[in-house]
Amino acid sequence: MTGIDKSFPGVRALSQARFELLPGEVHALMGENGAGKSTLMKILSGVYARDAGVVKLNGMPVEITAPRQAQDLGISIIHQELALMRDLTAAQNIFIGREPRRFGILDEARLNRDAAAIFASMNLRLEPTVKVETLTIAKQQMVEIAKALSYRSRVLIMDEPTAALNDAEIAELFAIINRLKAEGVGIVYISHKMDEIKRISDRVTVMRDGEYVGTVPAADTPIDTIISMMVGRTLTNEALVIPNAADAPLALEVRNLRRGREIRDVSFSLRQGEILGFAGLMGAGRTETARAIFGADRREGGEIWVRGQRVGIASPRDAVEKGIGYLSEDRKLFGLATGLDVRNNIALASLSRFTGPFGVLDEAGMAKAAQGAIRQLAIKTPSDTQEARLLSGGNQQKVVIAKWLLRDCDILIFDEPTRGIDVGAKSEIYKLLNALAAEGKAIIVISSELPEILRLSHRIAVMCEGRLTGILPGGSSQEEIMRLATMREPAMELRHAG
Template structure:
């Protein structure tokens, strides 16, 4: 692996002094849209050689602020300064020319173009009006070397991994010599290895004296990476913490959502009924030995482990998304055999998948279509014609019950926040009278406030006698929500702990390889 010196080759920088004036300053930034005050007198600053975290719930104003930085949104009031000079951007090109780069969660690359062409998009080298391919490749190779990446500059971006594509976005910022680089939820689709690599690069960019804005929902990343953190709530910059060292997590969450961390989980004990679902010696892809467990009516069973431990693979065997090579599942004491997930749904088992966008929703379809996609078979006319009135009633009912924030049922689900998309998926299965809910990373990419709402929904399911199997990589979440925790390691179940024994030390000890 490389260190900061690998890419801090361009210019030496003196160590940052907190007494230095900030490089990026936002003073009283206000942005409004018809009927919405998106940013209300937002003020904070970022120093050269600093990673400044931004945290807040979805809708708190973080994305609007990034659009101000990128020249997309023009503030109605306030000032933006770079190096003490007030700037105003008429468009995104003006912001890029001023040395600002935004690396969005949804990467802005052209899949059909090469790595080199994407790196220099908008500034392709030419001679006499003809593309200079040799210069293009040489400059691209230099940037890739700075990033420590061994990627063919002639490869098409569509053939790269998510992590490699993100490195290309960072490379674009380096080639334009961006002095301010903003990252928007950069690790949401990265593996642990890719995340470690990204952090090393951000550390090196900090050492070069660049001003880094880091938007994230993940508190662990703030504590590991950021020098300071500013919290947004309801379009306002609530507080800037001058150091994250020793910063109390409960205080940080309270600042974000106006309530304590205990209120976020708000665990409610309940009586459990008889065994609802039982796995007996299940074997299949991703498992190294037969897996057996049971879960009772009204119980939330958490599944904890490191990435690759086999948790999601076990859930797929239970839900008919993969075929077991041995063993079986019993539902209410009756042996079941699912060939497809449709069979599992009709038996009363449904899964909310880890990757909502890829496996859980049809992003271009409406909220109503996504909610009714399974249950409509029950009330379609002659199993052919849709019953529009019934679908509208069902949509309106669950939008109200689950407090789904959407203009109406015709709104494309892809425009909703992650938390509201998750509520639509839950509504889909509630409409199906599901008895066993398999929740794979139910709050991934969801802010703290929306998480609390999801937890309330899970508690409500359990209190209604449903069974919840919850896969989570968030240690605090699985301890805070589950009645019992099963730990998986290297494809096998290695622990089954009641809530009282499911301490962080014990879970980590079981989950880590020997």
């Protein structure tokens, strides 16, 4: 790809961008959110039409005007934002539009057999007939990967493929990638995780502000050099200084929270000015606990106390009225109204504040608040009237954070707050969480990245199979966390503490 230009209303996304891929190569494509990585790959995969430039495949110029044409040319993409049909089965999603038929009738048995064979090649235990809407985000991601593999492509684009996967699932994915490399498949690997880039890629191309910066060998290039290429500056990785919250008043107490096998008698407390990290393996019950506290899922038992008062929370509206905000791990489904603009998304949880007599909205007040949030969080958008769906994934995440900051909730639950966010933006969000804690906000951070949990948390609550198995002090080791994350019963001291 050479000389690629692409503009959207109010923003130039790509300017003279370029990229090359060799057979049997894993080529990492990196850059901050909004650098143009996903846009460039959407042009290659037929989602967007380029404004200028040349695309060559096997040395020959090609015109790719639709995703189906790209697939016919042997180019497949696994998008960062999942694009599955939730009411269909896993097998139906994999072969949608290409279903096997017998005598003109859909051959459901063969459809499921073919899907099962792909799952087996991935070492993935998943029933082909399971409805996608019942799957976790991690399992949905694996279905997306299986769908891409089903095309037997020669060029495979992976946009943040491990964002929702645990370490074991990442190891399986890397084994698949190595097998594809050996078969001569060229893989474009987009990720913000530096350790993954060093482990799996052969070369790294960096983009910044829609332009090509450079291409370097992955093995021989220090991580700091790649980061400097991405952000145009040197990032300091200083440890955050979190004020002690041990003697602060209680903001939240959860007592014996229950919901089937997902949440089993979970009890903990959270103080004002404290960051409580929640760690655990995929399916441990962390997100389920957060959703039950927030009223998004009905709990079967247990009590929730806010600032010393027992409260009834039966819906997210109840939780917000009690001063609790929740940033979901699935921003596209639960965090954003993607068809609305940035301004309305930021104001969404605070509309009563901008509603005047007869239900008339104060558009000027909303604009002022949105523009302040855009400056505070460095959201890359041409204006506050840009549709949220047109932003990069990381900037969409910042809009959701801005929504809860504007609501000024006293208790904030951040579920995977830096998923899909580049290293520069991650550092900004860490500092923001630290500043919120210093202001007295009580914060829960759920993260699959142990270094993130250890860097941010005063205390660390660890879950396994729906149970809270222990609470560790900040500064504990990854080994201590993993011991509790694989412990089926709570630690002795936690059981005795009630």
